[in-house]
Amino acid sequence: MARTPAARPRARLTAWQAWAALALGMASPAWAAVYTFPGALPVACVSTGSGTYSCTTVTLAAADTVNVVGSADVRVTGNLDIKGSQVNASGAAANMKVTVSGTMFASTGATFNANITAGNVASSGAVNYGGSLSTTTGYLNIGQGSRVTGSVNTTSGTITLSSGTSSNYTTVGSANSASGGLLLNSYNRVLGESRVGHVSGGDYNVLGGPVTALNTYVSFSDHVTINGNVSAQSYVFTGHYANITGNITSTQLQVDTASHSTVTGSITANGTYVNLGGYTTVGGPITAQTYVDTGSHSSIGGDITSRTSYIDTGHGTSVTGSLLAGGTYIDIHSDARVTGSLTAKTYVSMYDNGVVGGSITAQTSTVFINDGNSVGGNVTAASWAKIDDYTTIFGDVTSTGSYVYISTHSTINGNVTAATTVSSGTDSRILQCARSTGSSTMDFNSPTLVAGACCGAAGTCGKSCISGSPVPPSCRSFDHIAVQHGTGTGLTCAPNTVTLVACADSGCSTLYTGGVSGNLTAAGTGITVNFPAGAGFNIPAGASSTTVSFQPVTAGKVTVGAQTASPTASSGSTCNFGSPSCAFTVADSGFDIAVPAHTSGTSQTLSIAAVQKSATSTACVPAFGNVVKTVAVACSYSNPTSGQRSPVVNGVALNTSGAASAACDGTGQLLSLSFNGSGVATPSLIYSDVGKLTLNLSLAGSDQASGLNMTGTGSVVVAPAAFTLTGSPTTVVGAGSPFAVTVSAVNAEGNVTPNFGRETSPEGVRLSWTRASPTGAGASAGTFTGTGVGATAALTSFVNGVATVSDLAWTEVGSGDITSTLASGSYLASGLSASGTTGSTGAALRSVPHHFDVGVTQGCGSITYSEQPFRVTITARNAGNGITLNYNGTAATTPALSKQVTLSATTNASLGSFAPGSATVPAGNFLAGVATVTSPVFAFTSKLTAPAAVGIRAVDADGVSSLGAVEGTVQLRSGRLRITNAFGTEKRALTAPVQAQYWTSKAWVLNSLDNCTRVPLAAVSLGGYLDAKGASTSDWHTAVVPDANGKAISMVNGNGTLTLEAPTAHTARVPAGSVDVSINLGSAASDASCLPAPRPDTTGAAQGWLRAKFGSSNGCAGVAEFNRDPSMRATFGVYAPELKRLIYSAEVP
Structure with a gap:
């Protein structure tokens, strides 16, 4: 039976008094109460047996303590308010279950170790919950800095986490709601899964598990981290710098990510679109029901698919995969990289300096490829196809319904076929057949290389449609x-x-x-x-x-x-x-000679079978066996048709001199060969050169003398064992600049094979590039070009087995290796190939930016004040002026290859210098080849310097410079802010004119280009109040009136005003007199004006470049330097001396 409060031990009487006071609405005693379940219970609670308790409305004091012995199941029919008390603080949450019909309240400092279910939860401040929190019908609010060890759960109410701090996140274990939302403010953390109706989050939130919106959306502001998949029924939005380890899926609407975000998995929008901000990394494919739009410098690790609309990739985007726009078009913006193919329902447009590794297909419309692009496969358009300047297409270009236009300096390695006209600009190249199937005009501007041209459909080859010159030969046909x-x-x-x-x-x-x-x-x-x-x-x-x-x-x-x-x-x-x-x-008889194709310099078994026609069939049988015969063996060259070395059979070179270093001479050598019981001799053969050899055998000696005549001829292909690459640069090379490599065909012993490249159709090598560094999601493969580079290219200029290529270039920053492979893939159709590499550690080349471009954004509109910070943007570029994305200082690439850049002045450098520390750009500022700094400050040596344009140059530790490239200039002016005294009635606000001025070389004049200077209210100091008789007073005060921008002063074309409100009287005396006004343009709390001390502290405007020699006329100390803040005196209700008249008071509006 439950004990009544009167029967409880006297030691707990204070607790009873506290609860009684609370129940009666009186103030509780000042002392803290201690309660125990079971034992001294709160006044509103009774035991109902078996560890269960029933309470009406319960309110604890902030310092109260509730202990649980064993376990407790507490049921509160009203509200529960624990304030800042300690409930089961030393116990486990599993030992206490609390059910509240009303609202559960908790305040800062409270600890509540229990599994709690309430109608609503209203928790404010930092509270520590050791168990889970659930609501049956209402909301669930978690206070700032709170921690919930278990889950937070609602049925339909909203779960709200108040903002934490960077050092103290508001944290819950997991979040669950069938239809209610999860509202995260800033610095919130969910340790596990979030599975709710919808999710809305502010900045700097961390979610340790998957995030699922069961009913509608998921939306986060900046700097969210999610360790799991994100899925929503409607849309998904993430702000800047999101980091998601998993996939993003929207079932019915779109997915939006702001800039500098990372998604390690895929993104799928089954309802509408996917839109990525700039510098976003996606590790997997992207699929959208409608369009896909990627911001600049994004990196996609899989295919991009738009089921019913378009795909638009931003500047500098990299895609490891293919693009398919099933509804409309594909737009590829400049400096993009796509390893796969592009397929669009309508048109494909490719901007400047991009790379597509596969083919491009426009199923119903056009293909437009702008300047400086590279396409590794075919280009096919249903309508016209236009290829602009300096573009390379490694496959065919086909227009099935209209024309093909090839602009200047472009190369098509395959065929060009158009339904109507074919046109090419100067210095373009079509290396296969150019054909107009409709016999329309074909015009090739000289000088243009066209391998062949045909007018008409396949199978015909007229040339009547060719206009102008040159007139190419006919296309290849079957001869x-x-x-x-x-x-x-x-x-x-x-x-x-x-x-x-x-x-x-x-x-x-x-x-x-x-x-x-x-x-x-x-x-x-x-x-x-x-x-x-x-x-x-x-x-x-x-x-x-x-x-x-x-x-x-x-x-x-x-x-x-x-x-x-x-x-x-x-x-x-x-x-x-x-x-x-x-x-x-x-x-009917002879030697059947067989020797497999093999690599040069290796010993191979030569099979010589002495056979004759069977007397009973057309099959071959041994002519003799188990005998040694003398055989004349000679060699000759089949392909190439001459050589410098001789093959060696059983250790004997097949020429008159018997020297392997001498050529075959047709004479050969007499060899004693042992034939086994099957009539087969198996001597060894070794040849240190390459090519196709012919071996001629005839029976010699006594057998020949006796009239036994057997001859045989066989051939063998000997291929190079490998290629060596030497002569690569030993110093850094500017990205995109040409460099040379020497390729040698060698045998198994590493000696050069001089016949390589002398074949009837010369064999050659194909060169390819493997990037060694940097690695990482942000690393760019760049473009490798030069003779012998490309899917169908070959380096064939071998002389005595050696060729040097001097026009190789890689457009990126980093290091890499060159691999050479046999271009044909099968040496003289033998099935044998060969390859070689410079290694796997970047031995071939270390590449740095070719140059920097320096852009300058003025500090104040179109000008910059001396000593005023301005913005500098440095862009690392290759020789073709493309951005070198690998010049990067972030974790997106390993290692970070950017260097610290030093800024210097070029033109007018003698007029001043950079402020210490402001002329360096940290290596870590570079992101995908671009760095922006806002700290550079250039100061004239003398404040009295006329306006000048100062050129800015950038140089890094490798000597990469902006010299000869784009170098921005700072339009410097020496400036000051001038304010004059003001007089006016005390009945209304008083306005003082302010002017931004610059030094012309002769005088300070209005700077009409200043529309940027803003002086905050907090930078204005008001002090030195005087009454109408000039005596110090505290009888009145005034304040600065904010302008339309919320500032004290805002310049428009160099002019501004400072307005003080009408004086406010503190006594019955007339609020008239004057006040000293100074503008703190520095960064310290005290201004540097020439007004007498003391002056009220202010928050400096940090615009010291507008200081000058203010106060020189009244002997202010220190005015030899231009380091004084402007000041003035505002006078209310007193005549202006220069006006020689009184100001009469009147009621004014």
């Missing part, structure tokens, strides 16, 4: 099939394989890749020829060769050829063997 075999000899007992090559000209110097089908022919008098896989052949489009096997079963000569079915050849087939041409000789 004939070339039948190729290494020796033109074979055996009757084995299939003989020939290669069929489709040629676009008579000499087969250009291959045809349009696709060819036909049949191989082979016939000889009295000779039967079998085709093991059939005589038909097909060379698919995109390829230029195939193979066919045939087997004459009777010794003799057969004539080999090719008959084409589609398309029809312009000429008959040719062969690279036979006398007469195309005569293929077969014998």
Whole structure:
């Protein structure tokens, strides 16, 4: 049975008195009460048994303490107000459950370790909650600096966290509400998940888990950090400098992020758009139902998809992926980088100096590519396609419905095809076929390189539509099939394989890749020829060769050829063997020679099989076995057709001198070869050069003398083992500036192979760039250019196996390595390739900005006062004037490659100097190649200096400079702020004229260009009050009247006013007299005027550049320097001496 208050121990009487006083509405006793569950309970509470308690309205005093022994389930039917008391402070929250029908109140300093459910929660100030807080129907407010260890939960009410501080966040464990909102002010923290109806947050909030808006939106101001996914039914908005570790999803509306934000995952707006502020990083793809708009210098780590509208990427944006605009257009702004392709429903527009790694397709409209761009794939437009100056397209350009225009200095590595006209500007290049399928005018301005041109549809090649000069040759068309075999000899007992090559000209110097089908022919008098896989052949489009096997079963000569079915050849087939041409000789016995293609300088097994035709079939059988035979072995050069070195077989060089360093001479050597039981000899072969060799074998010695005649011819391809790269720069190179590298083809021993590059169709290398530094989300790949660079490019200028390329350039800052690979991918079609690299640590090049551009924003409109800070923007650029994004000092790149920049004066430098410390730009200020500082201050040595333009130069530790580039100027004037005495009636406000002035070299005059000077109210000092008789007084006062800008003084065209309100009397005396007014233009609390001390302290305006020699006329100390603040005297109700008259008082409006 519960004890009544009267029966409780006397020691607790003070507690009872306190609660009684509260219940009766009286003031509580000054002492603190201590309550215990169970035990001395608050007066409004009774025990209902089994650890449960029932209370009506309960109000504790701020210093009260409530202890729990064991556990307590407290149910309050009214309100609960714990003020600043300590409830279960030393206990666990799990031991106390509190249910409040009304509102639970708590105040600063309180501790409440319980799991609490109330109708509403109104917590003010810093309160420590050890458990969870929940409301059944109403709101839940958490005070400034409070901490809730558990979750905060409502059904439909709003959860509100008051603003914390940078050192004391208002913190809750997690937030949950079925339909209520979560309202975060500034410096709030949610340790876990937030799952509520909607979320609204101020600045500097931290959320440790996912954020989900079940009903509507998620919205945050600046500097929010979220460690989890963000999803909302309607929109998602994040302010500047947001950091989200996860995905963002809007189910029904849009996603907006302000500048300098980071999202590590994807962004999806299933309702409308995605809009990113500048310098935003997204680690994954972006998908929007309507448009996607990225701010400048954004970085996207995946594809961008607009399902029904457009995509617009800001200046300097980087996308690692492709762009698909399923509704309308794609706009790529200048200096953008896209590694994948661009596909738009309507048009594609690409601004200056961008890179697209893949293809560009405009499905229903146009493609416009502006100056200085690079496209790694094809460009296809349904309407016209226009390629502007200095642009490179590595694939084809096609307009299926209109014209193609190629502007000056641009290069198209593939074909150009238009339904109507094709035009090119001067110094442009079309390296494949230019075709007008509608036979419209084609005009190539000289000097222009066009590899070929055709008027009409594919398959035709007139040139009547070509206007002006030059007139290019006709485009490549199918001329004939070339039948190729290494020796033109074979055996009757084995299939003989020939290669069929489709040629676009008579000499087969250009291959045809349009696709060819036909049949191989082979016939000889009295000779039967079998085709093991059939005589038909097909060379698919995109390829230029195939193979066919045939087997004459009777010794003799057969004539080999090719008959084409589609398309029809312009000429008959040719062969690279036979006398007469195309005569293929077969014998019933001989040497079958086989050696796989291999790399130069490595030992390879040469297989020589002595075979003859079986007496019972067309198969080959050994001619002899288990015997040593003398065989004459000679070598010759097939491709290239000459050489400097000889192959070595079984240690013997195949020339008369027997020296591997000497060339093949056709004589060869007699070798004793051991044939095994299968009739096969396996000597070793090593060749230290490259190319295709022919080996000629014939039986010699006693066997030849006895009339046994066996011959054989075989070929082998020997490829380079690797490429070495040397001669890269040893000093820093300006980004985009040319540098040289020497490439050497070498064998397995590292020696140069002199025949590389001398092939009939010279083999070459392709150069590529791998950035070593910097790394990170903000790192830019830049563009690597030069001879041998590009998807279809090749460096072929090899002499004796060595080539030097001198026009390589990388447009970015950092370091990297060059990789050289065999351009064809298969040396002489052998399947062997080779490569080489400068390494993986940036050994090829260290690149710095080519130059800086310096922009100056004046401190005051179009001018800057001497000693006034002005804004300087420094932009790091490459030789092509593009921004070097990797010149960065933030954590977006590793390492940070920017350097501290020093500013100096160029023109008129002798007139003054920079203030100490103001002429340096910290390396960390650079973000994606651009740094802005607002601290530079240039001061004239003499205050009495006429206006001058001072040029500003920037130089960093690597010597990168703005010399010869854009250098802004500071339009300096030596200034002062002048205010004059004012007289007027005491019945109304008094206005004193103020003027901004500058020194002309002869006098101080009005500075009509000053529309910037603002003097705050707090910078004006009013003191030295005098009455009408000139005696010191405190009988009245006045104050500054704020102007329309809320300031004391605001300049307009160099003129302003300072207005004082009409005097306010403190006594019955007439409020007339004067007051001294000074304007504190410095930063200290005391002004530097020449008024007598003491003067009231003020908050300085920090505009010391407007100080001058004020006070020199009355002998004020220190006026030798221009360091005095302006001052004046305002006089109310007293005549002005210069007017020689009285001011008569009257009622005035």
